[in-house]
Amino acid sequence: MTTTRTAGTVTGTMPSTAPAVVPSAPRRARRALRWVLAVVVLLAALLAGALVGPAGLTPASVLAELANALPGVDIDSGLTTQQQAILWQIRLPRVILGSIVGATLAVSGAAYQGVFRNPLADPYLLGVSAGAGLGATIAITAGGGIGAFGVPAFAFAGGLLAVGATYALGATVGGGRTSTVIILAGVAVAAFFSAIQTFVQQRFDDSLLAVYTWILGRLSTNGWSDIVTIAPYVVLSWVVLLLHRRVLDVLALGDVEAASLGINVPRVRLVLVLTATLGTTAVVSVSGLIGFVGIVVPHAMRLIFGSSYRLLLPLSMLFGAAFLVLTDVAARSLIAPAELPIGVVTALLGAPFFLVVLRRGRAIS
Amino acid sequence: MSILECRDLCITRGQAQVVSDLTLSVRQGEWLAVVGPNGAGKTSLLHAIAGLIPLSGELRLAGQNPATLTRRQYARVVALMPQQPAVPAGMSVRELIALGRTPFLHRFGTESSDDRQAVDTEIIRLGLTELADRPVDQLSGGELQRVILARALVQEPRLLLLDEPTSALDIGHQQTVLELVDQLRRERGITVLAAMHDLTLAAQYADQMLLVERGRLVDSGRPSDVLQSVQLNRTYGARVEVLARDSGPAVIPVRPNRA
Numbered sequence: 001m002t003t004t005r006t007a008g009t010v011t012g013t014m015p016s017t018a019p020a021v022v023p024s025a026p027r028r029a030r031r032a033l034r035w036v037l038a039v040v041v042l043l044a045a046l047l048a049g050a051l052v053g054p055a056g057l058t059p060a061s062v063l064a065e066l067a068n069a070l071p072g073v074d075i076d077s078g079l080t081t082q083q084q085a086i087l088w089q090i091r092l093p094r095v096i097l098g099s100i101v102g103a104t105l106a107v108s109g110a111a112y113q114g115v116f117r118n119p120l121a122d123p124y125l126l127g128v129s130a131g132a133g134l135g136a137t138i139a140i141t142a143g144g145g146i147g148a149f150g151v152p153a154f155a156f157a158g159g160l161l162a163v164g165a166t167y168a169l170g171a172t173v174g175g176g177r178t179s180t181v182i183i184l185a186g187v188a189v190a191a192f193f194s195a196i197q198t199f200v201q202q203r204f205d206d207s208l209l210a211v212y213t214w215i216l217g218r219l220s221t222n223g224w225s226d227i228v229t230i231a232p233y234v235v236l237s238w239v240v241l242l243l244h245r246r247v248l249d250v251l252a253l254g255d256v257e258a259a260s261l262g263i264n265v266p267r268v269r270l271v272l273v274l275t276a277t278l279g280t281t282a283v284v285s286v287s288g289l290i291g292f293v294g295i296v297v298p299h300a301m302r303l304i305f306g307s308s309y310r311l312l313l314p315l316s317m318l319f320g321a322a323f324l325v326l327t328d329v330a331a332r333s334l335i336a337p338a339e340l341p342i343g344v345v346t347a348l349l350g351a352p353f354f355l356v357v358l359r360r361g362r363a364i365s
Numbered sequence: 366m367s368i369l370e371c372r373d374l375c376i377t378r379g380q381a382q383v384v385s386d387l388t389l390s391v392r393q394g395e396w397l398a399v400v401g402p403n404g405a406g407k408t409s410l411l412h413a414i415a416g417l418i419p420l421s422g423e424l425r426l427a428g429q430n431p432a433t434l435t436r437r438q439y440a441r442v443v444a445l446m447p448q449q450p451a452v453p454a455g456m457s458v459r460e461l462i463a464l465g466r467t468p469f470l471h472r473f474g475t476e477s478s479d480d481r482q483a484v485d486t487e488i489i490r491l492g493l494t495e496l497a498d499r500p501v502d503q504l505s506g507g508e509l510q511r512v513i514l515a516r517a518l519v520q521e522p523r524l525l526l527l528d529e530p531t532s533a534l535d536i537g538h539q540q541t542v543l544e545l546v547d548q549l550r551r552e553r554g555i556t557v558l559a560a561m562h563d564l565t566l567a568a569q570y571a572d573q574m575l576l577v578e579r580g581r582l583v584d585s586g587r588p589s590d591v592l593q594s595v596q597l598n599r600t601y602g603a604r605v606e607v608l609a610r611d612s613g614p615a616v617i618p619v620r621p622n623r624a
Contacts, residue, residue, distance in 0.1 A: 308456065
């Protein structure tokens with residue numbers, strides 16, 4: 001820290017040269033280190049996700065089988081065809097889905113917190129959870145007629161419908177101008193959808209367990225099809241959100257100052273909310289409601305790496321992915337062979353972890 | 366040439382009309398002070414001129430109808446120094462100033478080396494080199510004011526709107542900031558429109574003065590003409606004396622029957 005500041009001052013006062021625009025070497029090294037750290041943590045998490053599990057796959061054989069997938073590598077992993085299928089069709093899709101869900105919830109949470117300048121904002125703020133919950137409940141209670149494929153589709157539609165209602169309501173009441181009105185509209189819409197969801201659930205209580213399981217969230221998949229289905233929405237939302245990383249820094253100044261700096265605030269807010277919602281709803285439709293990731297991960301990133309959205313968005317994605325994959329490993333192994341609902345584990349692990357980060361962050365500042 | 370012209374300007378907030386039928390004209394490079402009691406509509410007027418709140422009547426910016434400008438184009442002409450600027454926790458001085466380059470960036474772009482150059486120029490110009498890497502939430506009021514001024518200046522505005530730029534500062538820092546603004550105005554031909562509470566200071570820097578009360582123009586003209594004790598006593602509900610000084614009229618509060 002001291003060396004950095006001294007270097008900057010010296011360059012700044014040097015006559016006739018351009019002022020200090022190039023960050024000093026240690027700072028650049030520190031910046032690079034963040035990304036290295038994030039990528040290493042994510043890769044380690046993915047690897048752990050692939051290695052841990054029942055069915056007696058040894059780490060060595062899994063590593064050999066994974067290496068086999070690389071072009072030009074041919075090792076005998078010693079896995080039976082069935083074990084290979086377990087790895088490629090059950091474990092890996094689950095690990096990849098976990099990383100996609102974690103990355104999306106974390107980056108959407110960070111974006112929501114930025115758009116609404118509210119540290120408690122999470123991806124479910126505007127009613128995604130209530131709407132998706134209602135959609136899923138309807139699909140589950142309707143049973144076979146709609147089928148397994150229907151639950152994600154209904155959850156997706158329900159989530160988008162709820163956020164659409166929130167935004168429309170906010171625009172009618174407050175002209176869409178202030179974020180507070182939109183948040184309050186979200187509270188009203190969420191309460192309304194939750195009430196209907198509870199009603200449906202009570203009326204058809206034979207499907208109570210299935211509904212409850214969905215709400216608690218899970219990452220079990222049917223191969224790669226879920227991932228392929230949600231990929232377009234998720235990737236679109238990632239790209240659009242990351243493109244707005246600097247705009248979110250400007251929005252942090254408030255509506256008036258952001259507008260005076262040339263940002264079309266209502267339009268940007270709409271675009272950001274819609275894309276964050278699209279990504280969130282897509283992942284929720286296949287994973288159920290996994291809480292806590294969208295709040296814990298971005299705040300942990302803020303406390304460790306600072307609050308600039310230029311770093312916060314991509315780092316939240318990488319660490320959010322790693323966090324959820326590791327959480328899923330815990331959910332699978334803590335009471336193996338049974339599984340804990342992942343939403344329970346995110347809260348159980350996330351809350352203490354968050355407190356540690358919070359204490360550390362306080363100590364630093 | 367006049368950079369800003371308003372005719373019959375009205376601003377409505379909610380049900381209330383906060384500015385009514387205001388007509389004014391400011392030439393390029395002039396300093397116009399807007400004075401008046403609390404709630405006179407000074408901030409609303411500045412925000413409307415900055416294009417942040419809707420208005421009715423006619424407004425011309427550098428001869429153009431601002432309704433035809435995008436937000437980005439607008440921000441390249443007009444910069445606003447807000448009364449209570451936001452101070453995002455953890456953001457560095459350099460980062461906050463660099464946000465002033467927003468109207469020059471591609472919509473999804475980040476700063477080019479030209480932009481960083483412009484930021485560094487202002488950092489040096491305003492004597493902020495030592496502070497550049499400090500978090501903005503650890504600055505004093507005077508330091509923060511200079512940082513926000515630097516952010517407005519990297520917008521390269523032709524019209525600089527100051528909303529009570531010195532209200533949070535002690536008298537020394539008030540003079541430093543105003544002197545700095547005046548220097549920049551002379552050097553770059555920037556037009557300054559400042560809502561101010563301190564009438565004596567306002568008179569020392571302004572070429573023209575606008576006295577408003579409840580959204581209506583009371584008087585306008587040279588500061589020495591506008592600042593008349595009778596008129597001020599009536600408008601502000603105050604008891605002041607106005608002394609003629611070389612640097613301009615000095616407005617002194619008086620307390621007639623102190624025991």
